[in-house]
Amino acid sequence: MKIFLLTHERELRRATNTGCLAIENANNLVERILWERIKPNKDLIRLIENNEAALLYSKTDPLPESALTMSSEVTSAIPALTPLTIEEYENIIIIDATWQEAKKIFNQSPYLRSAPHFTLKTESSSLYKLRANQPTGGLCTIECIIEVLKLKGQNKKAAELVIKFDQFNG
Template sequence: MKIFLLTHERELHRGTNTGSLAVEDSNDIVERILWERVNPDKDLTRLIENNEAVLLYSQGESSSEVSSAESSAIIEEYENIIIIDSTWQEAKKIFNQSAYLKNAPQFTLKTESDSLYKLRANQPKGGLCTIECIIEVLRIKGQDKMASELSLKFYQFNG
């Protein structure tokens, strides 16, 4: 399994970026790819074209931002998961400015609780931060030990 964080350049310099926690301690399961509007990552676009990757969207994003192909993709059927790693506002722009992402099957992460993340404002209700999404994906995929380890790191970081 591989989780690709499609990361906005500004996130690389933000102390509040939770994706960095996962990249550091995920035994190479989580890989960061820098998002470039005019030069998309060739490996990522190939995975999407071959229907080998799913784009994760959490329920905090409104359906108007998700293409009409918003599917009920079954995340368990994919070994490659793409998560947009940026602020909510930047994530919308990344999605809207990246035609190839609109071609990806999409999975909406539905959780029982709201985000615990408190280091950034303007989070939509039901929206999770990057590491919370990663933790949920790891749990779905049966990677409970790594999910617990990342949960602890997130708790300490968010504290």
């Protein structure tokens, strides 16, 4: 299993980036790919074209159909996409950015819009408190990774990341 963080360049400079925490503590399960609008990552495109990777997404607010937010709520605002289960894919793509930047990345990346999509269904709200403007029901990057690991049966690694996240989130 591999989780790819498609990361906006500004996230690399943010002390509040939880993607870094996952990369440092997930034993090569998580890999960062820097998002470039003009020059998208060829390996990621190949995985999507070969139906070997799925994009974690959800849509909770009344934005245009092409907008993206990563949250725990599910809506049917994008009827062309068939809901998937995570068990179907060994490669998972998560956009690692602020909510506004994630929408921009999704909207400006046609290959992501064509990727198979799946949504997390969680019982809890985000515990992340280091950034403002968190949408209701939204999860930060490491919380998404933790949920993916749990769904994939990697409970020990998920528990380790929960401890690191709690320390980071202070």
